Amino acid sequence: MKDRLEQIKKEAIGAIMASDVPEKLNDVRVRFLGKKGELTAVLKGMKDVSPEERPKVGQMVNETRAAIEQVLEETKSKMEQAIREERLKKEVIDVTLPAKMNNVGHRHPNTIALEEVERIFVGMGYEVVEGPEVEYDEYNFEKLNIPADHPAKDEQDTFYINKEILLRTQTSPVQARVMEQGKLPIRMIAPGRVFRSDEVDATHSPSFHQIEGLVIDKDISFADLKGTLEVFAKELFGPETKTKFRPHHFPFTEPSAEVDVSCFKCGGKGCRFCKGSGWIEILGCGMVHPHVLEMCGIDPEEYNGFAFGVGLERIALLKYEIDDMRLLYENDIRFLKQF
């Protein structure tokens, strides 16, 4: 019996070794270990073995089965690995072939610049609000301390619909609208479209965008205005950016300033970009004029604040080195795809 089992084992291992594909291994399994296989046949012959011998023989059969199975598994595993390796070898691709793009669209450079500005101010606790583009003269001018007959109101700058209604020339009327609502303190920016009757050329457009900023609280100082805009300039143009405040005049702020930033191309040494001065003008600002506060129903003795206005196109043109403003409104896909 023992010899018989040894014989089976030997034959089985021989057959395993002779197998070259997994299917043949399966045949071996059926032939030796299957229901009708040779080992099963040996078990079936157990009835001729004496009852005392049976456990011993049973154990021998199981050992033989285990031995065959082990070799079978090992061989199968080796064979499968070899096959996988063969397949991987065949599946080599040229990874330098072009990508399959989803062709995602691109955001307008104005919007990218605006989102930068919004991110900075929202981070400092400012709310982003909007106001109407077709606006009352009263908000665009009068409540901003620009009374009737002021040269700034001259027709050559402003598009009028009628005597009372116009296309806003600045985002500043949103200041007046927000202040009038009377919810204090105020920290807001108001981006939006504005209009001036300038003929279209490389540096002018009759329609462009501004971002207005307004802070109203108790004890706001010019130093706060400087600090805020310094943070803004550093965030927008880089941590090395320096700012310069120059006195200026706006009817709705006093004191007023224009702000230059150190040229981010040459770092202030002077280049073609900053016309050799090392500085680039980016915005106007000032402390809200007490008369404006009063007209909007805020007591200037209790509250004060600052306001600023940035030209969005100016920022976009500077940041992305776009040399012709007309490109912003042509919507040529070759332009837009660069952003």
Place this chain on the structure above:
Amino acid sequence: MNTSLSWIKAYVPDLDVTAQEYTDAMTLSGTKVEGFEETDADLEKIVIGQIEKIEKHPDADKLVICQVNVGNEKIQIVTGAPNVYEGAKVPVVLDGGRVAGGHEPGQRVEGGIKIKKGKLRGIESDGMMCSIEELGSNRDMYPEAPEHGIYIFPEDAEVGADAVEALGLHDAVFEYEVTSNRVDCYSVIGIAREAAATFGKKFVPPVVTETGNAEDAADYIQVSVENKKLCPRYCARVVKNIKIAPSPKWMQRRLASVGIRPINNLVDITNYVMEEYGQPMHAYDLDTIAGRQIIVKTAADGDVFTTLDGQERKLDKDVLMICDGEKEVGIAGIMGGENSMITDDVKTVLFEAACFDGVNIRKSAKRVGLRTDASGKFEKGLDPNNTKAAIDRACQLVEEMGAGEVVGGMVDVYDEVREPARVAFDEKKINRMLGTDISKEQMIAYFEKLDLTYDEATNEVIAPTFRQDLHCLADLAEEVARFYGYDNIPTTLPDGEATTGKMTFKLRIEQVARDIAEFCGFSQGMSYSFESPKVFDKLLLPKDSPLRDAIEIMNPLGEDYSVMRTISLNGMLSSLATNFNRRNKNVRLYELGNVYLPKSLPLAELPDERMQFTLGMYGDGDFFSMKGVVEEFFEKIGMKGRRIYEPKADRPYLHPGRQADIVYDGKLLGYLGEVHPQVADNYGIGTRAYVAVLDMPMILGYATFDRKYCGIAKYPAVSRDISMVVPKGVLVGQIESMLLQRGGKYLESFELFDLYEGAQIQEGFKSVAYSVVFRAPDKTLEEADVTAVMKKILNGLESLGIKLRE
């Protein structure tokens, strides 16, 4: 506004700065210098030389050889200039020097021209003698210079001295941007005052002396002002025995340096005083003034008046005129008349220095169509207290220059004397406003530098009337700030009550719109809010379309920009057309911009500004790609309800069979479709194009960022396929409505998996196949559950004329 540095130094004698230092400091103290030009920038190694001997050039008829003494040596110069003579003192550029340009006017060369020793027709020439043009100047500034040839110095010029210095060309001309509140800085004196304060130097304005003979101007002229609002002050003086002659060189140069051409002593004096004091003046020939009286009053509508430039001007009742006893003699503040102008044989002159209402002058100049240097100054609104100083200064110059005999006295019509403003002072408030800690004494010192005085008794700052911009404490704070230095103010951040940084819901939804559009391959465009009224025809809008009721701009840039858009398609189609013309392939654009719908016309209140999310494309993709973008957007903004696409939208600009209105909860949210081929033709888009327009205000009512998790299904789904033969007229949307209506509570989803029209299908029908999925949240569905529902669905479908396929 321009001034030369030398003119400023005339009133700030201790000023010793370079042009760049001046520019930087003045800009930081609030008088912005836009730029400057150094008149000696390109002049180098130029001395005064004396020609000692002139010989003919042996080989050139037009050239001569000059021996020139240049002080420490004698050099030889070959020249072709016609005006040289022995003994002449001339500017000489030495070897290695530079001149500013060629010898014809206007021939300035960037960086100048280098002069080197060389040979001219074989003869050694060690340098060059130069014309005024080569020195970068012109005959307006140096009228004594010859029209062609070398500049000749006066005989007393010092040989070997710096020729540039001798000509006064070591100077710079500054251009300022004066802000509208600083009327006083439209004058050299005003700017000099700022310069003195900025550099901490003494301000020495001209000392105007008493002038005039023993006579009284009132015996020569009477003045009456009828409209005192438009003419708060009128000063008149008289000069007799006029001697017209050129004005002195210093005056000519100062005028020319700021761009005013010298004419004669009388005209130059009025121009000089206008620049110096910022007060325009006018001179009349007194012998032409009828009745020896001046009346200031407004014109009558339809009056025609000939100004001294010979042009006829149409007047109206709002134009203020200077009249004599019979006629109009000048348009107040704008230009004098031809009938009273100064001629070369004038004997007696009437000087006028008046103050006119700035707004009226600005409006009149515009209506009359004549803007002059004078009206440009008047329209800022001048200080009535400046007129006397200006007219007296003019008379002083007349006497100094011997231009005539000044008659004593002045006729002055000035009823409401403007008093200096008194502004309450509070140094603590100023410091709080600025965030500084500046002492009261320091603040007062700043004020005094500017000729503002401090009244200790009332604790007020007194602003002279030339400072019309100082009314309140904030104005004083600015004066303190600009002399303390904006740079020196500390930088802090507002502390106060914390506020939440946020975007409005509308802006957040617009962000999602941008994200989705870009994800789907659309790039963002921007187009103008105003467009041509012809757009409506291009879009095939019927004559009675309410979209044609657009808001018109009163003063547009032209018809193409004259109405506010009521529909966003024109911008999009124009952009697509631009791209198509430029042969760009596969273009997808979107825009977020307003349309402007008037509530009534003419506009009585602000219009309805409606944000439109507009998409447009051509190239790869079709109607259903566009529909896909719209659907993705609705999904992303939480609009989970059923979006209905209504095919009979009747929009004339879209393909009649390929358009749909988008309806949600019974409300119209927008539309999409293929652009009508006629419209595409109108725009020059030579291919199929697709657009979608979503009305954001409607969408905002349904959009939400709220989400609720509802569990992932645990029990298996049961799926049934339905294959149908559908009459062509039945829309897939109707089948889906039926599925939704009759699908019962276990209906989970359905999907169209086959759509076929053609050979195997009966004419007038199409083959449609849906896979319908049922699932219960709490149990495994049994056959019976599904069968019952399916039976209901199938019955419903049959009622639409649909046959089920085996």
